[in-house]
Amino acid sequence: MKRIALWLLPLALLAAAALWWLLDGRAREVMLAPVRMGDAVELVYATGFVEAEHPVAVAARLTAPVRQVLVDEGDPVRRGQPLILLDDGEQRHALQQARAQARVAAQDERRTLALFAKGWVTRAARDSAVAAADSARAAEQSAAARLDQMAVRSGMDGIVLRRDVEPGDLAVPSRTLMTLGDPARIRITATVDERDVPRIRPGQPALMSSDAWPGRVLRGHVREVTPGGDPEQRAFRARIVTSDAMALPLGLTLEVNIMTRHAARTLLVPAGAIENGHVWVVQEGRAHAKPVRTGIAGSDAVQIVSGLSRGEKVVARPEGKLTEDMRVRAAR
CATH class of the missing domain: 2.40.30.170 (Efflux pump adaptor protein, beta barrel domain)
Structure with a gap:
């Protein structure tokens, strides 16, 4: 009887080892990650x-063909510097005509004033001559201003960021020709x-x-x-x-x-460890869901506000494959 008992003991140990190996082999392997301290940042x-x-958009005040572009992209410019010259032939002719009319009006004004001083013309005639001369001078100034507008100038010190105009293009007030x-x-x-x-x-x-x-x-x-x-x-x-x-x-x-x-110095777990408001922990070889409250969620880590403490370990990537009390084993 003693010899049989001695043989039965190794057989029992062998069966227990086989059962342990069978159960452990069927256990799902999981990767554990520690709950750590760190900074949580939401980006x-x-x-x-x-x-x-x-940025300053440059546009013409008048509609006219572009005769010449004086600067290119990247060029430095100064306030008041001409950037684009428009075809100004019509404005030059208008200025010449206005100057001629102003000269005639000025001569009539001087002559009328001299005659009025001698009493040969009425006050009404003098006032009419003065008004005509003033109007002619204003028309000359207006024509000179329009001619000056045919040169599109910089309104600031800077550089040309973008050029969207070429000679021959039609410049209109609604079109941006350059950006400074x-x-x-x-x-x-x-x-x-x-x-x-x-x-x-x-x-x-x-x-x-x-x-x-x-x-x-x-x-x-x-x-x-x-x-x-x-x-x-x-x-x-x-x-x-x-x-x-x-x-x-x-x-x-x-x-x-x-x-x-x-959030500085807060508890962090891997982002993949969170599933439906809980994490998975391993106790005595089995998986258990543990509810947690999360805060800042990043691409790599998630802040744990409550439910865990530093040093605990959680399943890093459960991937929806764990169930309560499932047999698991930590990956080596």
């Missing part, structure tokens, strides 16, 4: 471009999806980057959000200014991340 992504803070700007005074205009607009406020920090400078991060803040949006793009424009004065090429495209919320 709104947008694309933007650098532009002059106060001051490269020393810039802003970033970002296009923000209308769903994200309620979260954006003036003063929020903004982080910007460009493929032109790999690894470089530009810092700024939101100055304003335009009150009117684009119904076709379903987007609004946010104006961003850089924290430090810097020279950026006008027209440069930037990737913009606006920081709408920030």
Whole structure:
């Protein structure tokens, strides 16, 4: 009997080991991640471009063919500098005619005044001659002003940002011929999806980057959000200014991340660990759902407001495959 008992004991141990291996082999393997401390940041992504803070559209005051374009894109300009010359033949002829009429009126005025002084003409005749001379001089000044308007001039110190005119084009007051700007005074205009607009406020920090400078991060803040949006793009424009004065090429495209919320030293779990308001924890080889209250949700991590404590471990990616009390084992 003792020999049989001695044989039965190893067989029982072998059966228990086989049962353990069978159950453990059927257990779902899961990856565990610790609840850690860190900063939670909520970002709104947008694309933007650098532009002059106060771009100036240049247009002609009169309708006329373009005779000559004096500047090109990128050229510096000064206030009052001629940029475009329009065909002014008609205005020159009008000025010559106005000057001739003014000379005749001035001669009549002088002659009439001399005769009035001698008492040979009436006061009414004198007043009529003076009025005619004044009118002729005003017409001359008006013709000279119209001739001056045939030279389209710069209204500011800056550079030519864009040129949209060529000699021979017809300039009309409603058409923008050039755009001017001051490269020393810039802003970033970002296009923000209308769903994200309620979260954006003036003063929020903004982080910007460009493929032109790999690894470089530009810092700024939101100055304003335009009150009117684009119904076709379903987007609004946010104006961003850089924290430090810097020279950026006008027209440069930037990737913009606006920081709408920030929580320092808070509990974080992987973003994939949250399922329908709970996380999964493992106790004695089985999965259990644990309700949590979340805060800021990022692409990689989610803030835990309550329900967990630092050092606990959660299933990193349950992917909807776990059920309550399911047998699981941690991946090595």
